[in-house]
Amino acid sequence: MNRKPNTGGARRRTLRVIAGAALALAAGPGVGA
Secondary structure, three states, X not given: OOOOOXXXXXXXXXXXXXXXXXXXXXXXXXXXX
C-alpha cells in the first residue's frame, strides 16, 4: 500500500481514516451503519 517509503502525510491520513471508521463502528455497531 505504501508506494514511497517516506510518506508520513499519506500514512497519517490513512491512520486517521482507519481510526475514524473504527471509532464510528465502536460508537454504534448498528446506529452508524
